[in-house]
Each structure stands twice: as structure tokens, then as C-alpha cells.
Amino acid sequence: MTGWPLLLETLPRVQRDRLFTLADEREFRAGSTLFDEGGVADRFWLIRSGEVALDVYVPGRRAQVVETLGPRQQLGWSWIFPPYRWHLGARALGPVRTWEFPAAEVRELCMADTELGYELMLRCAALIADRLQATRLRLLDLYTPHGSVPS
Amino acid sequence: MTTVPLPYRVTAVSAETADCVSLEVAPVGRALPEFSPGRFAMVYAFGVGEVPISVSAIGAGPRLVHTVRAIGAVTGALCRLRAGDTIGLRGPYGTGWDLEAAAGLDVLVVAGGIGLAPLRPVVRHVLDHPGRYGRLRALLGARTPADLLYGEELEHWRRASAQVEVTVDRPGPGWRGSVGVVTTLLDRVDWRPDRTEALICGPEVMIRHTVRALLARGLPARRVQVSLERNMRCGTGHCGHCQLGPLLLCRDGPVVGYDRARPLLAVREL
Amino acid sequence: MSAPTLPSAEGVAIGKEGLVALVNVLRARGYTVVGPTVRDGAIVLEELESAGQLPYGWGVDLEAGQYRLRSRTDGAAFANAAGPQSWKTFLHPARVRQWTAERTGGELVIEADDTTPPRFAFLGVRPCDLRAIAVQDRILTAGPHSDPVYRGRRSGAFLVAVECTEPGATCFCVSMGTGPAAGPGYDLVLTELVDDEGHRFWIRGGSPEGAEILAELPGEPAPEAVCRAAAGAVASAAERMGRRMPDTDMRRLMAETLEAPRWDDVASRCLTCGNCTMVCPTCFCTTTEDVTDLTGDHAERWRVWDVCFDLDFSYLPGGPVRASSRSRYRQWLTHKLGTWYDQFGSSGCVGCGRCIVWCPVAIDITEEAAALYDWTRRTEDDPR
Numbered sequence: 001m002t003g004w005p006l007l008l009e010t011l012p013r014v015q016r017d018r019l020f021t022l023a024d025e026r027e028f029r030a031g032s033t034l035f036d037e038g039g040v041a042d043r044f045w046l047i048r049s050g051e052v053a054l055d056v057y058v059p060g061r062r063a064q065v066v067e068t069l070g071p072r073q074q075l076g077w078s079w080i081f082p083p084y085r086w087h088l089g090a091r092a093l094g095p096v097r098t099w100e101f102p103a104a105e106v107r108e109l110c111m112a113d114t115e116l117g118y119e120l121m122l123r124c125a126a127l128i129a130d131r132l133q134a135t136r137l138r139l140l141d142l143y144t145p146h147g148s149v150p151s
Numbered sequence: 152m153t154t155v156p157l158p159y160r161v162t163a164v165s166a167e168t169a170d171c172v173s174l175e176v177a178p179v180g181r182a183l184p185e186f187s188p189g190r191f192a193m194v195y196a197f198g199v200g201e202v203p204i205s206v207s208a209i210g211a212g213p214r215l216v217h218t219v220r221a222i223g224a225v226t227g228a229l230c231r232l233r234a235g236d237t238i239g240l241r242g243p244y245g246t247g248w249d250l251e252a253a254a255g256l257d258v259l260v261v262a263g264g265i266g267l268a269p270l271r272p273v274v275r276h277v278l279d280h281p282g283r284y285g286r287l288r289a290l291l292g293a294r295t296p297a298d299l300l301y302g303e304e305l306e307h308w309r310r311a312s313a314q315v316e317v318t319v320d321r322p323g324p325g326w327r328g329s330v331g332v333v334t335t336l337l338d339r340v341d342w343r344p345d346r347t348e349a350l351i352c353g354p355e356v357m358i359r360h361t362v363r364a365l366l367a368r369g370l371p372a373r374r375v376q377v378s379l380e381r382n383m384r385c386g387t388g389h390c391g392h393c394q395l396g397p398l399l400l401c402r403d404g405p406v407v408g409y410d411r412a413r414p415l416l417a418v419r420e421l
Numbered sequence: 422m423s424a425p426t427l428p429s430a431e432g433v434a435i436g437k438e439g440l441v442a443l444v445n446v447l448r449a450r451g452y453t454v455v456g457p458t459v460r461d462g463a464i465v466l467e468e469l470e471s472a473g474q475l476p477y478g479w480g481v482d483l484e485a486g487q488y489r490l491r492s493r494t495d496g497a498a499f500a501n502a503a504g505p506q507s508w509k510t511f512l513h514p515a516r517v518r519q520w521t522a523e524r525t526g527g528e529l530v531i532e533a534d535d536t537t538p539p540r541f542a543f544l545g546v547r548p549c550d551l552r553a554i555a556v557q558d559r560i561l562t563a564g565p566h567s568d569p570v571y572r573g574r575r576s577g578a579f580l581v582a583v584e585c586t587e588p589g590a591t592c593f594c595v596s597m598g599t600g601p602a603a604g605p606g607y608d609l610v611l612t613e614l615v616d617d618e619g620h621r622f623w624i625r626g627g628s629p630e631g632a633e634i635l636a637e638l639p640g641e642p643a644p645e646a647v648c649r650a651a652a653g654a655v656a657s658a659a660e661r662m663g664r665r666m667p668d669t670d671m672r673r674l675m676a677e678t679l680e681a682p683r684w685d686d687v688a689s690r691c692l693t694c695g696n697c698t699m700v701c702p703t704c705f706c707t708t709t710e711d712v713t714d715l716t717g718d719h720a721e722r723w724r725v726w727d728v729c730f731d732l733d734f735s736y737l738p739g740g741p742v743r744a745s746s747r748s749r750y751r752q753w754l755t756h757k758l759g760t761w762y763d764q765f766g767s768s769g770c771v772g773c774g775r776c777i778v779w780c781p782v783a784i785d786i787t788e789e790a791a792a793l794y795d796w797t798r799r800t801e802d803d804p805r
Contacts, residue, residue, distance in 0.1 A: 006338055051329065065322045068330045070339040093327055133360070134332040138320050142354040143264035143294035145170070145222035145738055154569060155520045158529045179529075195531075197524055198713040198720040222738045237529040239522065382736050384708050387566035388764075390727070391706030392734060394756065397676075397763030402564065418679050420748030 005046035005099070007074045007123050015116045018109065019101070026100040034075065034090040041084045042103045044076035050096030054088040063089060067131070077124055079103035154387070156195045156239025157181055161232050162214070167300050171265060172230045173207060173218045176238065182213035183240060188272035189247035189378060189406045192217065193386045195239030196228035203244070203383040205269035205405070215240075218268035218300065244386035246406045248273050248376060253348035256374075257285035261361050263292040263333055263353025267300045269378055269405075270352050278311045285347075287313040288340050292333030292353065295319055296326045314340055333357065334364040344369035352378040359416055362409055375409035396421050432625035434647045435640035439622060440472040440498070443581070443609075446637050447542040452579055455511060456544035457504060462490055464504040466511070469544065476501060483589035483663070483774065486783030495615045499545060502589030503773045507550055507702030511541055512574045513557060515726045519570070519709075522720040533569070540577040546607065548600030549592075549773040551582050553702030555606050559765050560705050570724075579630065582607035586614075586654040590663030591774030593787055597666060599771045601658040609635060612651035623651040664774060664787045667794040671768060675759025678793045679751065687789055688747035690782050695728030697776035697784075698753065703769045706734070729753050754789060 008016050026045070028034060034045070037057060045052075051070045055063035066088065069075050075098070078086050084103065110117030163175040183192070191205040194217060202225045208216035221230040232238065250273065258277050262270050270289075277287045289308065293299040296319055305315050316336045318329035329336065333353075349365055351358050358377050365375060381400050384390040388402035396415045398404055415421055435442075447454050448470075457464045458474045464481065467474075475498040482489040483502060493500060522531045546554070554575075561571040585594070585601035594600030603610045608631035611624040623643050626632035667674070698704040708727035713720045727734060730749045735742035743749045761769035770786065777785045 053330065062324060065326070065330045067335075068318075068328075070329065070335075072338050073335075134335060137332050137356065137360055140356060141294070141320070142357055143292070143298065143320065145220065154566070155533045156522075156531050158531060195522075197522060197529060198711065198717060200711045201709065201722075235527060237524075237527060239529065239531055380737060381742070382734070384727075387568075388564060389561055389566065389568055389705070390708065390724075391729065392708070392727070394752070394760070394764075396755075397760040399764055420743045420745060421679070421752075 005048075005072050005074065007046060007120075007127065011119060011123070015113075015119060018113065018116060019106070019120070020099075022105050022109065023099040023101050026098050028092040028096040028098070030092055030094045032092050034092065034096075035086045036089045037086055039086045041076060041078035041086050043100055044074065044079050044103060044106075045098040045100050047071055047073050047075055048097040048099065051093040052096055053091050053093050055091065056088060063091075067134075068093065074124075074127055077128055079106075080121070080124055154241065156193070156201075156241045157183060158237050159215075159240045161234050161236045161238065164232060164234055167218060168298050170222075170230070171218055171220045171298075171300060172232075173216050174229065174232060174238075175208075175210065175214060175216045176240065177212075177214045178240075179237060183242055185209075186215060186243040187247040188250070188276055189269055190243040190245050191269075191383075191386070191405065192240050192242035193244065193383075194219075194225075194229060195241075196225050196232075197238070199228040200225040201239075201384075202226055202229070203386060203401075205378075206243075207268040207271050208275070209272050218265065218271075220265045242386060244383075244401055245404060246402075248350055248378075248406050249408075250276065252374075252376070253277075253350075254283050255285070257343060257347045258287045259342055259347045259349040259365075260287070260289040261291075261333060261349060261351045261353070261365075262289070263357040263361075264294065264298065265300065266351075266353035266357075266378070267291055270350060271301060271304075273350055274308060274313065278308065278313060281312075288342055289313060289315045290333050290336040290340065291315065291317045292357065293317070293319050295321045296323050296328070316340055332360070334361050337364055337368065347374065349375045350378075351375065355379065355416065362413075372410040372413060373408060376406050377409055377412055378405045379407055379412065380405065432623055432643045432648070433635055433638060433640040434643040435622050435624055435638055437472070437477075437620055439624070439638050439640050440475065442638050443624075443634070444469055444472045444544065446634055447544075447579065450634075451540055452542035453539040454542045454544055455508075457499075457501075459490065463488065464490070464501055466504065466506045466508070472544075475499075475545070480587065481589060483591045483778050484783075485591065485777045485785050486780055488778050496620060497587075497613055497615045499583045499613045500587040500615075502585070502587070502592050503547060503549065503702075503775050503778075505700055505775070505779060507700070507773070507775070508543055508546065508554055509557060509702055509705070511543070512554065512578065513561065513568075513571050513705060514574075517570050517724050519722045519724050522722075524718045524720075538570075538574045538577070540579075541574065542579040542581065544581045546580050546582045547585060547773070548582065548603045549585075549594045549597070549771040550702050551580065551603055551606050552597075552599040552771045553773070554580070555604075556703045556765070556767060556769065556771065557705055559767070560703075580607045580609075582610040582627075584610065584612040584651070584655050585658050586612065588658050588662055589774060589778075591777040591785075592662050592772065593664040593666055593774060594772035595659050595662045595665070596668070597768060597770055597772030602655050607631070612655060614647065614650055614654060616650065618646075618650075621647060623647050664777070664785070666770075666772070666787050667791050669794055671758045671790065672760075672762040674790070674794055674797065675755040677797060679755065681793055681796050683789065683792045683796055684747045684751050686792075687750050687784060688745065690784055691730075691746055691750045692782060693730040693746045693749055694781060695730040696779045696781060697786075698728045698730065699726070700775040700779045701757070702771060702773060702775070703757075708734075729756070754786065757786075758790060 158179040159176040207218040388399040393400040757769040
């Protein structure tokens with residue numbers, strides 16, 4: 001495996017470089033909040049190190065972690081679609097180093113350079129599909145003795 | 152080879168999780184032939200019945216460990232045993248993990264739930280032979296943190312240079328580790344598809360999903376071994392229950408190369 | 422177990438009294454002689470005390486889902502095709518105790534059931550069934566594990582084969598390459614002749630013990646005319662097979678048709694009763710039963726025939742792998758005709774036709790195989 005973030009791993013170098021001109025290096029302390037459910041999704045991150053927990057607030061309970069993301073993974077896709085609001089909350093489980101991308105500029109770049117835009121959206125779609133599959137798999141609750149099969 | 156179980160005494164019982172128990176057993180008299188990682192025994196609970204269970208540790212001398220999950224009458228009876236009780240054991244049956252194939256390569260172990268039990272002897276073996284294999288990586292999935300097997304031993308593995316990553320489906324309060332399916336760990340560890348042998352055990356759906364993810368990342372199917380399960384009754388391939396298409400899993404498995412298993416796992420109700 | 426077949430001896434011609442002598446000689450040597458006899462409206466396999474119990478003068482009318490005895494005017498004993506049982510009833514019994522376990526104090530003592538099995542002499546083993554025995558030999562004794570129950574019964578068994586001169590309407594041994602002439606594996610083989618010259622049997626040895634016993638029988642060296650007539654009767658039988666398997670690589674056909682629509686069609690007829698597996702001479706599947714007595718200190722392990730049509734057969738925690746009748750019929754047929762090659766190096770079908778006869782809804786294995794074959798050819802022709 002290369003060290004590139006998965007989103008950019010197979011992107012042609014020219015396009016990758018163009019995208020990276022928009023990126024900032026950004027670090028988060030352990031326990032810090034990257035965003036909250038319902039907040040404005042005006043950016044996304046590619047994680048370089050550390051782990052981020054995605055959570056859902058459930059009244060009467062502490063925030064329920066539904067998934068964690070780690071190195072080389074992309075954090076955030078709500079910035080792609082209107083109304084650009086986060087579906088979940090995100091908190092750094094430990095120190096986290098990222099590349100942060102501003103959503104509006106990336107969308108503008110995609111509009112201006114549709115080839116790059118297509119390639120990037122293809123990869124975002126693959127990422128969303130992958131998370132959907134993983135979620136479906138967990139719905140099966142495979143590790144219970146009888147799965148979730150009604151018997 | 153005996154078809155009659157030999158008496159084995161339970162020498163130690165350790166509760167691994169709420170429903171899993173590891174039984175260390177030693178022969179009362181005659182011992183079974185030597186086991187190797189991935190092979191299984193038919194374990195007899197007196198008067199209740201017999202179940203196929205892989206060895207989860209191959210001890211010094213003739214001692215063996217079986218990790219059992221209470222999911223039925225026989226496994227329930229086995230999980231209620233105490234040190235000093237006697238069970239019947241016959242075996243070893245089936246194919247083991249092909250560790251020869253992994254020589255000179257990195258070893259990637261992917262285990263879901265109790266699927267870690269048949270892989271534990273592999274991990275121990277690889278760590279005991281540092282010159283023979285490359286880096287060992289173990290990616291482990293469990294339902295909850297409390298369902299994770301061999302918690303303390305995982306620390307030993309890490310100290311012995313293995314990379315061990317754990318993820319759970321449902322985190323409890325206080326869990327600071329990963330949450331998600333085991334395949335998400337594949338992108339977080341630095342493994343090389345061109346020099347890795349992958350060994351996978353877990354629920355069949357998890358196996359299929361994991362292999363798909365491995366192949367998508369460039370690992371050849373011939374470098375993937377999976378351990379499969381069917382309703383084994385005799386252990387010898389004579390009772391017909393362990394069929395998976397052309398395979399008799401008691402004889403040709405339970406460990407099967409993925410290049411052989413792939414077309415079979417694709418057919419529903421085979 | 423029988424020695425390999427010796428180069429064909431000229432053999433001996435015996436009459437009905439020769440068969441009487443044969444049964445007597447075998448019994449005198451300590452064999453339990455088992456052969457066909459008429460009971461309950463069928464030709465069944467039972468212990469014979471004399472050759473007089475053979476089904477002289479009985480034939481059978483066979484069709485899919487149909488079995489009828491018919492009296493014959495020629496008095497022939499073996500002019501009838503396979504009955505409901507096969508020799509596996511004796512070699513691989515439907516129910517055996519494998520071991521017993523006693524718990525005394527903290528100790529567990531487990532002992533193999535070492536009951537000495539009878540030494541069987543099977544009189545009247547059809548060529549298809551002779552092959553079926555060879556098939557079960559391979560499964561139960563040739564691998565790294567050898568089944569002691571089967572081995573114990575098989576190793577002492579003496580086989581008297583009978584070549585087929587009158588196949589039934591459900592027979593297809595020719596297309597399976599198993600008959601009507603007897604293949605190797607017998608100790609003695611006989612061919613029955615009833616014609617103007619009388620009622621005779623041409624009998625040859627196939628093993629040293631067979632040759633020894635042959636020498637004890639009252640008969641004359643077979644005249645060439647007898648040999649020729651017998652060979653002619655067997656050759657004629659080959660021309661009168663009621664069924665045939667498609668002439669194609671069955672292993673490949675089964676592997677390539679796992680998703681054929683025909684499986685839904687046959688599943689709509691199949692009752693999943695498992696009769697086909699019970700009567701099949703090669704079906705070998707078993708399950709185990711563990712029983713205890715009332716004290717709880719004595720337990721027994723029994724092995725009983727099992728049926729792949731049963732839901733529990735493929736049970737895993739969570740449920741059966743083969744839940745639909747489609748998948749269970751498919752398992753049976755693809756195993757019998759296809760994956761058997763992968764597992765045991767031959768077909769599991771010997772062409773005896775029993776599964777066709779004893780299916781309550783008249784499912785015909787040859788018809789199902791032919792339908793699958795036609796489907797592959799139609800799919801190949803499909804311009805898509």
C-alpha cells in the first residue's frame with residue numbers, strides 16, 4: 001500500500017497537485033470536535049495520522065460512536081451535496097494530523113476542470129458505496145451466534 | 152487412527168468472554184497424534200454429543216486448547232466443564248493452514264469473532280519463527296469490546312513485533328479503539344499485496360467481504376487461505392455432511408485456498 | 422476383500438442342483454449367505470438357508486415410480502432387475518453402534534463396539550451393484566481414514582456376481598459402463614441360461630477362494646456352446662436397456678448447470694422424501710445419535726443413515742445451508758453424477774435405476790440429466 005490517501009491514490013499526478021494547492025495541513029488535539037451533526041459542511045479532511053470517531057447524539061445517552069476513521073481515509077462527504085450539513089458528529093480520538101480541504105473551492109475547481117471533477121466524484125462515490133456496504137454488513141450482526149437470521 | 156474418542160482431562164478452564172471458554176486438555180492415557188494449526192478435533196461431551204472444534208493452542212507435549220462458544224447443547228455442555236472433568240477427543244482432522252506457502256512472506260491474519268481461535272496457533276507459530284516469515288499483521292473484528300478473545304495475549308503479540316489492530320461493531324462506553332467492519336483496517340496498516348499471505352477465518356459473509364477487499368487491493372487469490380464451516384459429523388469425510396460442492400471440508404478443508412473456494416462461495420445454498 | 426480378478430477361467434456349467442451345492446458349500450465354510458428372495462411383493466435380499474429360496478420363476482416390471490412382481494414361465498432365478506435393497510444394507514448398515522462410554526467417578530472409559538460381524542457371502546450381485554460395492558470401498562476404506570465397521574464386514578465378504586440377461590425398463594448400466602457383464606471384484610460369477618437345452622448356469626472363478634469353491638461344485642467343464650450362449654444373452658441384454666444417460670462429460674455438465682432453471686422444475690415435483698438415497702447402492706451419508714441410559718452414566722454412539730434431502734443435513738448455527746428443496750435435489754444429483762468424481766474419482770451412479778423406480782413421484786435421474794444437457798445446448802445455441 002502506498003502512503004497516499006485513498007482518495008488520491010490513483011488520481012493522475014497533475015490533478016492531485018492541483019487539488020493539493022487548496023489543502024492546508026491541520027492538526028487536532030485528542031478529544032477535540034471536528035464538527036457536529038447539523039453543522040455546515042464547508043470542508044473535508046484526509047487523515048494522515050490518528051483516528052476520528054463519527055458519532056450520533058442520543059438523548060439520555062452519551063454520544064454513540066458508529067464508526068471510526070483512520071490514516072489514509074477521507075473524513076466527510078456531506079460537503080458534496082446541498083444543503084451541505086454534517087449528518088454525524090466527528091471527534092478526534094487522539095492527536096490527529098490531516099490535510100484540510102475547503103469545500104467551496106474544491107467544488108469550484110471541479111466545475112472548472114470537469115475531468116478532475118469527474119475523477120474526484122467517482123472516488124467519492126466509491127467511498128460512499130464502500131461505507132454503505134460496510135454498514136449493511138454490520139446490520140447483519142454476523143458475530144452473534146445465529147447472526148440476525150430469524151430462526 | 153482411532154474412530155473412538157480418547158479420554159482427555161480438562162486441566163484448565165479460562166472464561167474468554169461471556170459465552171466463550173478455553174479448555175486446556177491433556178490425555179488421560181494415550182494421546183492423539185500431533186495437531187497443527189487449523190486442524191480440528193471432534194470433541195465429545197459425555198452423553199450430550201460431539202462437535203468439531205479447531206485447536207486454539209497446541210501446548211507443550213500432548214496438551215491442547217480448544218476455545219468453545221456456547222451456541223448449542225454440546226457447546227453449552229463443554230462451556231460448563233470444570234478442571235478435572237473428562238471429555239472425549241478424536242482427531243486431528245482436516246487440513247491445516249498452509250504455513251509453507253507463507254514462508255518468506257508477510258503474514259496477514261484477518262479474524263472475525265471466534266474465527267480468531269483457529270488462527271491463534273498461526274500467530275504463535277509465526278512469532279516463534281521470526282526468520283522464516285516477514286512481518287505479522289493481525290486484523291481482528293469483534294461484536295463488542297467484551298467479545299474480543301485473548302485480550303491480554305494480544306499485548307504479547309504487539310510486544311513481539313506483530314501489528315495487531317482491533318475493530319468492533321458496537322463500542323461500549325470507554326472504548327477508545329476503532330469501530331467498523333474489519334476490512335476498514337486494511338487501509339490503516341501498511342501491508343504489501345505483493346509479498347503477503349492472507350489467512351482468514353470468521354463468518355462466511357465476513358470472509359467473502361474481506362477477500363473481495365484484499366483482491367481489490369492487489370493480493371492474488373492464490374495467496375489467500377480461508378477456513379470454512381459446514382455441518383461436520385464424523386471428521387473423516389465419510390458422513391457426507393461436510394460437502395461444499397466438490398470439497399469434503401473434513402478432508403479437503405476446513406482451510407481452503409481461495410482460488411478453489413471462490414466459485415463455490417458464489418453459489419447460493421451449495 | 423476380494424483378490425483381483427484372475428484371468429478368465431473356462432468355468433463350469435452347473436444346474437439348479439449346482440446352486441444348491443453352492444449355498445451349502447458357502448454355509449459349510451461359515452458364511453452367512455445372503456441373496457434375493459420373494460417377500461412382501463418384492464424381491465428382497467435376505468439370509469438364505471438354501472438355494473430353493475431364490476426367486477425362481479419371478480420377474481419384475483419396472484417403471485418410474487412403479488415396481489411389480491410378475492411370474493415367469495421359464496422358471497429363471499435371476500431374470501429380474503434390482504430390488505429395493507442393495508448390499509449396502511449389509512456392508513454399511515443403516516444403524517450401527519460405534520462405541521459405548523461409561524462414566525465411573527471422574528473417569529471416562531470409551532470402548533469401540535467390537536462385535537464381530539458375520540462373514541457374508543452375497544449370492545446374486547448384479548454388475549451394477551458390484552460396481553457400487555467398489556465405489557463404497559473407495560469412499561469408506563481407501564482414504565486416510567478407514568471405516569472399521571464397513572471394513573470389518575467387507576473384508577470377509579465373498580461375492581457371487583450374476584450377469585444381467587434381463588434388464589428392466591429403468592436400467593441404464595450400459596451408459597454408466599457398469600454392466601450388464603460383470604466387472605472385476607467378484608469371487609465367483611455366474612450367467613443364467615434357460616433355453617431348449619435346459620436351465621443352466623455358467624460359473625467362473627474370480628479369486629483363489631472362488632476357484633477353490635468352484636472345484637467343489639458338481640458340474641462339467643463348460644462346453645463352448647454354453648459360454649457362447651451366455652455371452653450372447655449378456656450382449657443381448659446390453660441392447661435392451663430401458664434408459665440411458667446423456668453421452669457427455671457428466672462432471673462438467675453438473676458443474677456448469679448449477680443455476681439452470683430445470684432445478685426449479687424438478688423441485689416442484691420432488692417431495693424431498695429421500696427414498697432415492699435409501700435405495701441408492703452408493704449413497705453413504707450418515708449422521709450420529711448420542712444416547713444415554715436413565716442413570717446418566719452409560720452413553721452410546723450410534724451411526725445411522727442420513728439423507729441429504731433432510732433440512733437438518735446441512736444445519737449450521739443459524740439454520741440449514743440448503744433450505745430450499747431445489748438446493749437439496751441439486752445437491753443429491755450434482756453429487757451423484759458430478760462432484761463424486763472430484764471427491765472419489767468416479768461417478769456415484771452405477772445405472773441400477775432404483776432411484777427412478779422408488780421415487781413416489783416418478784422423478785427420473787436420466788431424464789433430469791438429459792434436461793440439463795439440453796439446456797446447455799440451447800444456451801450455447803442462443804445467439805445472445
